[in-house]
Amino acid sequence: QLQLQESGPGLVRPSETLSLTCTVSGGSISDYVYYWGWFRQPPGKGLEWIGSVYHSGTTYYNPSLNSRVTISLDTSKNQFSLRLKSVTAADTAMYYCARPSTLGMTEWGQGNLVTVSS
């Protein structure tokens, strides 16, 4: 069974770049015809899709974040990563990686709380 785990800093300064990595275990991300995605949830609020990357490396982003987001695959490390530039306090959230599909998501990381503050 696939397992996902986020890693990265818990505090990012305003205007800087948020960088998170999701490590996948229990299988190779390049062996599956899957998408891999990033989501976030501000404290006490709902979920937001940030973007996804296909196993081929093709990326898809939420239009509301498109200009600031980059998602990439590192098949040698079995990881995929998120970079969100020019962060503000509004980007403070729990960030999750997951394996999305048209039939919902059953595989999530545990989440990485990121606070944007000086």
Next chain:
Amino acid sequence: DIQMTQSPSSVSASVGDTVTITCRASQGIARWVAWYQQKPGTVPKLLVFATSNLQTGVPSRFSGSGSGTNFSLTISSLQPEDFATYFCQQSNRFPALTFGGGTKVGIK
């Protein structure tokens, strides 16, 4: 973008009650709706996919229905472990995904 309007935002209920949560899509999304349950400090748990299909291991008191733009999740005979927040999610234009705002089911 497809918007998902979820209601109510919160509901108070007692053990044994039936609770229905609805989601309305801003345009037709066929049957591409999933429902999740989330308890504080935990990741969302998939309950229902493709409108009405129960995920393995989910109790039969949960049921989903709908099509087009109107969808609902019904919890029959509410149990203590069902007090949580519920989200709908559409995948009609996968890989783009959008979620409803959430419904908190609290104890009356």
